[in-house]
Structure formats: C-alpha cells, structure tokens
Amino acid sequence: MDVFSRLIQRKFRDIAGERYEKIAKRYREFLLLPEEFVLPEIRSILIPIDRFSGEIPEELYDTLSAYSGASVTLVYISEKRTLALIEQTLGRDEAEKLRNAKMEFARALVLKIAPRLEELGLRVERRHFMGSKSDDVIRLMENENFDLLVVSRSYGSEVTKTSPVSPVVLKIVQHLESPVIIY
Amino acid sequence: MEQTIVAGIAVAVFLVTYAMIISERVHRTVAALFGAAVVLLLGIVPWEALPEHLDLDTLFLLIGMMIIVNTAKESGLFEFIAIKTAKFAKGSPMKVLLLFAVVTALISSVLDNVTTVLLLTPMLLYITRLMDINPVPFLLAEVFASNIGGAATLIGDPPNIMIGSAAGLSFNEFLLNMGPIALVDLFISLGIIYLVYRKAMKISDAKRDRILSTLDELDEEEAIRDYSLFKKSVAVIIGVVMLFFIHDRLGIEPAVVALTGASVLLLWSRMDPEEILEKIEWTAIFFFMGLFILVGALVETGIIDQVARWILGYIGSTGEALIVIAWFSAISSAIVDNIPLTAAMIPLIKAMGSSMNVYPLWWALSLGACLGGNGTAIGASANVVVLGIAGREGVRITFMDFLKVGMVIMFVTVAIGLGLIWIRYIGV
Numbered sequence: 027m028d029v030f031s032r033l034i035q036r037k038f039r040d041i042a043g044e045r046y047e048k049i050a051k052r053y054r055e056f057l058l059l060p061e062e063f064v065l066p067e068i069r070s071i072l073i074p075i076d077r078f079s080g081e082i083p084e085e086l087y088d089t090l091s092a093y094s095g096a097s098v099t100l101v102y103i104s105e106k107r108t109l110a111l112i113e114q115t116l117g118r119d120e121a122e123k124l125r126n127a128k129m130e131f132a133r134a135l136v137l138k139i140a141p142r143l144e145e146l147g148l149r150v151e152r153r154h155f156m157g158s159k160s161d162d163v164i165r166l167m168e169n170e171n172f173d174l175l176v177v178s179r180s181y182g183s184e185v186t187k188t189s190p191v192s193p194v195v196l197k198i199v200q201h202l203e204s205p206v207i208i209y
Numbered sequence: 210m211e212q213t214i215v216a217g218i219a220v221a222v223f224l225v226t227y228a229m230i231i232s233e234r235v236h237r238t239v240a241a242l243f244g245a246a247v248v249l250l251l252g253i254v255p256w257e258a259l260p261e262h263l264d265l266d267t268l269f270l271l272i273g274m275m276i277i278v279n280t281a282k283e284s285g286l287f288e289f290i291a292i293k294t295a296k297f298a299k300g301s302p303m304k305v306l307l308l309f310a311v312v313t314a315l316i317s318s319v320l321d322n323v324t325t326v327l328l329l330t331p332m333l334l335y336i337t338r339l340m341d342i343n344p345v346p347f348l349l350a351e352v353f354a355s356n357i358g359g360a361a362t363l364i365g366d367p368p369n370i371m372i373g374s375a376a377g378l379s380f381n382e383f384l385l386n387m388g389p390i391a392l393v394d395l396f397i398s399l400g401i402i403y404l405v406y407r408k409a410m411k412i413s414d415a416k417r418d419r420i421l422s423t424l425d426e427l428d429e430e431e432a433i434r435d436y437s438l439f440k441k442s443v444a445v446i447i448g449v450v451m452l453f454f455i456h457d458r459l460g461i462e463p464a465v466v467a468l469t470g471a472s473v474l475l476l477w478s479r480m481d482p483e484e485i486l487e488k489i490e491w492t493a494i495f496f497f498m499g500l501f502i503l504v505g506a507l508v509e510t511g512i513i514d515q516v517a518r519w520i521l522g523y524i525g526s527t528g529e530a531l532i533v534i535a536w537f538s539a540i541s542s543a544i545v546d547n548i549p550l551t552a553a554m555i556p557l558i559k560a561m562g563s564s565m566n567v568y569p570l571w572w573a574l575s576l577g578a579c580l581g582g583n584g585t586a587i588g589a590s591a592n593v594v595v596l597g598i599a600g601r602e603g604v605r606i607t608f609m610d611f612l613k614v615g616m617v618i619m620f621v622t623v624a625i626g627l628g629l630i631w632i633r634y635i636g637v
Binding site: 028030031033034035036037038039040041042045046049050052053056057 | 233236237285288323327328331332335427428431432492586587590593594596597598600601607608
C-alpha cells in the first residue's frame with residue numbers, strides 16, 4: 027500500500043470512525059445480489075438422529091418435501107466414549123448389551139422415520155456406527171459433500187436437556203459452511 | 210514579552226499546528242486544541258478576548274444541523290432516498306450516474322457532505338455490482354457532486370458556514386451567487402466524467418433486465434426503521450430549509466434556525482437526547498474551536514494585518530484579488546484541509562476591506578475552498594470517505610487515478626465559477 031493509500035485510510039478512520047460499519051451492516055440487511063436470491067440446490071441431506079432427537083415435527087416433513095428426489099442419509103452414531111466408559115466400569119458383557127440395545131433402538135427409530143421420508147419422494151439410506159456425534163457429523167458433511175444438514179436441537183443432549191440447543195449441535199454448526207436446519 | 214517575539218511565537222505555533230494537521234500523524238482535533246492551548250497558555254490570546262474569536266454562529270449552526278441529521282438518520286430516510294434513486298435509474302448506467310450525482314448534490318447542499326456520501330456510497334456500490342461495471346466513474350461523480358452541491362448554499366459546507374458567519378451573508382445571497390455556479394459546474398463535471406469513462410458505461414439488454422428484476426425485489430419501505438420519525442424528520446428538514454430562505458427578512462441568524470429545527474425535532478420525535486447528542490461530531494466542533502483560537506492569535510498579534518498590507522502592496526484592484534483568492538484557495542484546498550485554510554483567509558479578507566470592495570472576494574473564497582477539494586484524493590472529507598469505503602469494498606482508486614480526473618474537474622469548475630463571479634461583479 028503506498029503512502030497516499032495509508033494517508034487516506036488514516037483520514038477515513040478519523041473522519042468516519044465506526045459510522046461506516048454501522049451503515050454497511052444496515053444496508054446488508056436488505057440488499058441482496060441476484061446470486062444471493064437463488065436458493066442453493068439440495069441433492070443430498072444428512073439427518074443425524076439419536077434417542078434425544080425426539081419426533082420429527084410435521085412442519086419439517088413439509089419443508090423436506092420441497093427437496094423431492096434428493097437422497098437422505100439417516101445416521102445413528104453411538105457415542106464410542108460412553109461405551110468405552112461402560113466397558114471399563116461394568117465390564118465387556120454390559121457394554122455389549124448396551125451396544126445391542128442401542129442398535130435395536132436405532133433400527134426402530136430409522137424404521138419409523140424412513141417410510142415418511144420415502145413417501146415425500148426422498149431416497150433414504152441408513153447408517154449406524156460407533157464414533158463421535160459431533161466430529162463424525164462434521165466429517166461426513168465435509169467428506170461426502172452433503173448439501174444440507176437437518177438436526178434436532180437436542181441431538182447429543184444429556185438426559186436433563188438443560189441447554190436450549192445442545193453443545194454437540196452448537197459445535198457442529200460452528201464448523202460447517204453448508205446450510206443447516208435445526209428443529 | 211516583546212511584540213515581535215510574541216508574533217513570532219504565534220506564527221510558529223500556527224505553522225507547526227497546520228503541519229501536524231496536514232501530516233495527519235496526530236488527529237487534526239488534537240493538533241488544533243494543542244495549538245490553541247499553547248497560545249492561551251502564553252497569553253497571546255487573552256482569556257477575555259476568547260468569545261470574540263470563537264465564532265458561535267458557525268459552532269451552533271454546525272451543532273444544530275448535526276442534531277437534525279443524526280436524528281433523521283435513525284429513521285432510515287437516507288437509505289429510502291438511495292433505494293428510490295436506484296429504482297428511478299431503471300438499470301441505465303447513465304441515469305445512475307446522473308441521478309445519484311444530482312441527489313448527492315441536493316442532499317449535500319443542505320446536509321453535511323460526509324454523512325451524505327457515507328449513506329449513499331454503499332447503495333451506489335451495490336448498483337454498480339448489479340450492473341457488473343466499473344464503479345470508479347460513479348464514485349468519482351459522487352465525490353465531485355458532493356463538493357459542488359456543498360458549495361451551493363450557506364449550510365452546505367463548513368467553509369461556507371464560516372464565510373457566511375464572518376461576512377454576515379444570508380442563505381439567499383449564497384444561493385443566488387453560488388447556486389448557479391454549482392449547477393453549471395455539476396453538469397460540466399458529469400460531462401467530463403462521461404467523456405473519460407464512456408466506454409465503461411455500456412451494459413447489455415439482458416443485464417439490464419436482470420438489474421431491473423433485482424431492483425423490483427427491493428422495497429424502499431423496508432429501509433424505514435421508524436415511520437413516525439421518518440415523517441417528522443422530513444417535515445423538520447423542509448421547515449428548516451424554508452426558514453433559511455427567510456431568515457434574513459425575519460432578522461434571525463442561521464444558527465438560530467438550525468438550533469430551532471434541532472430542538473423541535475428532538476421534542477417532537479421524543480428521541481433520547483443523550484443518544485443523539487452522543488452522535489454529534491464533537492471532534493469536528495473542537496477542531497473548529499481550536500482553529501478559531503489559533504487564527505485569533507494571528508489577529509491579536511497583528512500578523513493578519515501585516516500580511517493583508519503586504520498582499521495589498523501587490524494587488525491593486527478587486528478583480529486581481531478575486532483571481533488570486535480563488536486560485537490560491539482552490540490550489541491550497543486541494544492539498545490542505547479547507548477548514549483551516551478558510552479560518553486563516555477570513556480575517557485576511559476582512560483586513561483587505563479597508564482599501565477595496567471585498568464582497569465578491571467572499572464568493573471567490575467559497576468557490577476556491579469548496580471546489581478546490583475536488584483536486585486531490587485528500588482535498589476534502591467526502592473524497593476520503595468515498596475512497597475509504599471503496600478500498601474496504603475492494604475497489605481500488607489510487608491517488609493518481611483521482612488526481613488525473615480531479616485536477617481537470619477542479620481547474621474547469623473553478624475557472625467557470627470565477628468567470629461567472631467576474632461577469633457579475635467586475636463586468637465583461
């Protein structure tokens with residue numbers, strides 16, 4: 027930057043102060059370029075579910091019906107650290123029992139949700155694996171290029187659900203650039 | 210202290226302070242206040258003489274107009290005007306250039322130039338991004354229109370406020386003398402910009418259709434944050450401008466008109482006065498105060514009288530003085546802030562009044578001080594603000610880019626203005 031550019035920027039700071047930032051922010055609220063008017067095309071959707079997610083509300087099914095023809099991946103991730111902790115404290119058998127119970131719960135949950143999504147013209151894929159609820163969702167979104175993430179605000183929550191939005195969901199959305207629907 | 214030493218100190222403080230202001234290494238307000246403090250501390254300006262040097266007309270006129278602008282701004286009035294202007298242009302680059310320049314000049318003639326360009330430039334940049342064309346000619350047109358519009362009235366630019374107050378000139382006198390000059394200069398400037406950038410101002414029909422559909426999506430009503438305040442602001446601004454037209458017949462000072470408008474708007478809008486008064490540019494007000502005291506030191510020590518006598522030794526007529534003052538103030542304003550320049554020139558012209566008719570000289574000073582700022586990128590606050598915004602939004606306008614067009618605009622507009630003043634007061 028030459029000496030005059032620096033002088034202009036210094037004078038600009040003295041004259042305008044923070045006024046320009048406030049004005050620009052205000053304009054950004056209602057000025058959109060044509061490319062920003064276009065909704066992003068959604069071809070693949072990731073929906074992570076767990077026992078805290080709760081029922082998918084009817085309004086969300088209505089919203090998802092707009093993406094008819096897209097593929098939906100329903101993923102149930104059992105928290106690896108929890109199973110490891112149970113194995114260390116209660117033993118391998120108890121951990122295995124819990125794993126099987128989770129598998130059964132996941133299967134039942136997916137069976138409940140998948141037909142509704144298929145009725146909307148969405149192609150449903152199911153996955154269940156052990157891992158980290160936050161890190162693996164972020165990894166899947168990034169590596170497999172999903173266009174949209176749909177996640178419950180209670181996903182990965184604790185039993186008491188003290189936070190309005192679970193810390194797991196907050197961590198996920200902070201790391202993603204793709205659109206996210208939180209229900 | 211011996212008189213010559215005191216005078217030497219006053220000149221030294223004055224020059225050091227002006228050097229600090231030009232370099233911008235220290236905030237201009239800090240520099241002016243420091244200089245003022247030194248001359249007060251040394252007793253060069255006696256404390257009892259302070260009220261006669263502090264030009265309260267200028268200070269209160271500025272404060273009153275700042276209150277009105279800051280209150281009206283909260284309603285979204287300026288964003289509304291910007292969107293309306295963009296819609297009127299209907300995606301035509303020529304119309305965008307013309308309409309934004311005219312609107313900028315009109316608003317700048319009533320309100321301060323910095324606020325005007327701060328509020329209109331984001332919209333102008335948005336439109337040029339929509340049109341996918343070079344924003345430089347549009348930004349330059351906005352800068353020149355703001356400075357030219359400000360020259361048209363008593364309240365348009367701080368130098369005019371200072372000149373009006375010092376010489377006792379009315380709003381109508383300014384409008385009659387500077388208004389026609391500003392009108393001619395505005396369209397000449399736009400013509401020059403069009404000639405220089407005409408190739409960059411063409412867009413296809415398909416692009417124009419796309420722009421029109423995007424502009425249709427914009428709702429100017431959305432920009433209005435407070436409809437009640439919006440209507441009250443418009444009413445008060447119109448009322449204040451009307452009062453300016455008749456202030457001399459009513460025998461009231463322009464500062465009183467501005468303060469009345471400000472207090473009516475505050476009372477009517479029920480806005481939190483603390484919030485509004487906080488937004489007044491106190492740094493600018495204190496900058497003026499510092500300058501008045503600094504120039505007061507030159508008056509007190511007799512320096513101004515000596516310089517005036519020296520000038521009068523070389524200049525024999527009002528015509529010669531007209532040319533010298535217009536070009537000196539124009540060229541100086543392109544380099545130095547026009548406010549300190551005007552503050553120093555006013556007592557000088559007053560002192561010349563003992564041996565010639567100085568009435569036309571006030572218009573020469575106004576012409577040079579206001580339009581000289583078009584010459585360089587740092588010549589006026591509006592230039593700095595538009596270039597600063599452009600830089601932040603990724604549009605690079607270098608000092609040389611500005612200089613090439615700015616100098617032409619400055620010389621042409623000052624020459625036209627000087628010609629009109631000459632025809633009016635000296636004769637053909």
